[in-house]
Every structure is written in structure tokens, then in C-alpha cells.
Amino acid sequence: MADGDWQTAAPNTMGFKSDPATSFDELAKTGKLAGVHGVVALRGGRIVFERYMDGNDMRWGQSLGNVAFGPETLHDVRSVTKSIVGLLYGIALAGGKVPGLDEPVVAQFPEYIDLAGDPQRKRLTLRHALTMTLGTEWNENIPYTDPANSEIAMEQAPDRYRFILDRPILTEPGKRWTYSGGALALLGRIIERGTGQSLPEFARGALFDPLGINAMDWIRGQDGEASAASGLRLAPRSLARIGQMILQHGQWEGRPIVSKSWLDQSFQPAALVDIGWPGMRYGYLWYLGEEAITDRAGTYGERFVAAFGNGGQRLFVFPGLDFVLAITTGNYDSPDQWRAPAAILYNVFLPSLTGT
Structure with missing residues (x-):
């Protein structure tokens, strides 16, 4: 199924309590969605909402000017790239192409003899x-x-x-969460060495092509290395497709893409430490959260997994609601970049889904 083959459905046929389009339009009139470029929402594997808005955009810091966004337009997803690399590591691990998770990181780079022999650094695992x-x-x-x-x-x-x-070791591994694009660069290189392919080549063959994602771009640094931390460019529909595959326990059209066991591991709070956001935990390169939902039976926690990227890029997956939400925005480096995607989730879709 290619991106153009998505089935669509009206929200009222998919169990929505109210039409999210009305809430979205009202929110847009207030100016609270400034910088939003694309929104795709799925329920039951169908598109129930899709909206694109023209706006200024960038490609990894280089201005693209005003862009007329549409279903096929690529967009920086920035650090959402990290979560997708997490999926790629799981695919490579299942194929026996990369080391197990308890192997030392530094052992995968034996060319750095001085570092590989450091007993302190040998404690740092994948x-x-x-x-x-x-x-x-x-x-x-x-x-x-x-x-x-x-x-x-x-x-x-x-x-x-x-x-x-060669970064100084500040604390015992496993005890403190530190957001690190460097960790992703290491993982990306290990995937490349194990598979014998560049990161974009492996991603295309192992993940994107099987999902019917035909258009992608992966930005490279000045040294020619594909940025595993933030270099991926995808259309919002493609992001949503990845989320739907997660809802389907790693399968797509009956074919296993990512093993269910890897997804289950990835979505457990492996880092039982404070990551700086109340109520949020971190798995294998995915954020884990829970929203308090109140209905006639009382209040319960609706769990979700998410990928976040600079500028307001978001992918939310709510398994209990059979719901996926992909958002792209151009508010890069803004201290308020979180506001527009939060408004879309909390003022448009969660009320439409739960009636609260």
C-alpha cells in the first residue's frame, strides 16, 4: 500500500465523540497553531483527519522559504529520527546483524585502542x-x-x-538520563557495520519499502555520515504509517517488519530515572506516557508511546484508543515549540476521542 492508497473515514464512523475538524479550525483561528505544517490522524487504520498549511520551513537549518505542504511533501522530523533508529536496531538485532544489548559500546570500535582498553568505558553498554x-x-x-x-x-x-x-564519564551508567545525539551516532554506525549498508539504505530496505514509504531523505553531516540523531525527512503520512505498524504489533499487511518482542521491550520504561518531564519515562529511544482520562466509569490512565523532534515534530501512538497522530511544524529552536502540538493533542483529538 503506497501513501496515496490510504483509506479515509469520517470521524463519526470511527467512534469519535465530536468532529476534530471543528475544534482544529477554532483553535487555528486563535493563532495557537502558528507554524503547524501538517497533521495526519488515524483510527482503525484509516485517515480520519488530514490537514496541511503553507509556511516557512527549513532543511536542517537551511531555509526553504515558504512551502506549500501536501500529502507527499517531505519534512524534517529531527529527533523523531532517533525513535526510528531504535526500530532499525531491533530489526538488525533480530537478523543477527548487530551485537546484543549487554555488549560494551566501545568494543564495537576497536580502532580506538586507547579507549577500547579503558575498563571504565567497557561498562557502557548498547x-x-x-x-x-x-x-x-x-x-x-x-x-x-x-x-x-x-x-x-x-x-x-x-x-x-x-x-x-572520549566524553568524560560523569556518573555510573544506567543511573542518569542524558539526552544524547551522540548515543544515536554510535548506534547508527554499529547498524551500518553490522549490515554492510549505509543507514539510509538499510532503513529503506528493512523498514520504509515494506511499509510502502516511497519518499524519504536522510541528511548527512559535513563528514558525509547520515545523521542518526536528527537527519530524517519524511511526509506526515509516512510517520503515521510507522505509528500504525506499531499499533499492529510490528506487522504490515500480514508481514512482520519489527518483532513484537522488540516493540514490547522498547516500550517498557527501561530508564527508571527522571527525564525532566513529569509523568514521562523513556524506553529504547521512545518516550512513554500516560494520560488521565475520565469517563462514566471513573478515571483511568491511557498509555501512549511517542517520538519527539525539534520544532514540534510529533508521533503519538495510543494503543488503547487505536489512534495515531503525526504532526510536523516549523517552530525549530523556539522555546514554545511544544505548544502547538500539545494544543492539537489536548484540545482537539483527546476530547474528540474520549468526550472529556
């Missing part, structure tokens, strides 16, 4: 990389326009992998 609990120095809390930002420094380093592996 599981720690997947959960961003390596315990090494890394700071992405400052703007990505600042060369002191660790991801920017990595991109500008003469050898990105030595730069990452």
Missing part, C-alpha cells in the same frame, strides 16, 4: 546507549545554533565517533 543512560558528559540543553551544543560539536569534530566515545 542498552545504555538505547536508553540514553551512558553517564558521559553531553549537553544539548543549549541552542543548536551554539557550537558548544554537544551535537553541533560532534558534527564539527574531525572524528565524530572518537569525540563521542
